[in-house]
Amino acid sequence: MSKSLYRPETTILLKLLKEYRTEAGLTQADFAKALDRPQSFVSDIERGSRRLDLVQLRDICEVLGLSLIDFVTRYEQLVAESRQQ
Template sequence: MVGENIKKIRLAKGLNQKELAKRVHVVPSMICQIERGSRTVSLVLAEEMAQVLGCDIKDFIGEGGRQDVRRDT
């Protein structure tokens, strides 16, 4: 759920995975894994992504809850 929402927002902002990864200082494969749901996103990274994408971190969570977000870094 979180990864799907990140992808939708990223695409709406016209960014590809490589561009987003560069702006939040991670490798593009990490963005891919997060969007596919095979990797959870830390709260710190989610906050950085929200800032880059110009949205609120709550937009990533959506209606489904917080199961895909870790509190550690």
Template sequence: MSKSVFSKKYHRFRQLLIQARKVAKLTQSELSEKLSRPQSYVSKYERGERRLDLIEFLEVAEVLEVEPATFIKQLLEDKEED
């Protein structure tokens, strides 16, 4: 079990978060404002400089109007294709 933020799975997780933000037509600044966090918070997790814990992920998913279970299912399906 990898703990690295640089694993393929975590890289794909970050890609899916970026994609969801863009689908929501939000900039990092707009998303961070909705999360009541600094813009650097979004920038750092999108670049892999910090990891999101489960509660943080759920907060981001709510703002992006992404169903967490669907998001995770997509992440797991992508893994199977590797």
């Protein structure tokens, strides 16, 4: 398997995170403040230069007002769709 950073699934994850953030009406700065992190943390995540662990992803989902299960379900749907193309 190739490194996860360079896999299409990573691109899907990053786009989905940014999509949910913008749909929530949050700037990177607002989002970072809600996470009690610097704005660069959010920027690094969205650019793919910072990886997330499960606990961080759960915190992100909480700030965005969705469950981790809903996030992962949507992610898996998008991955499946991308493989059908």
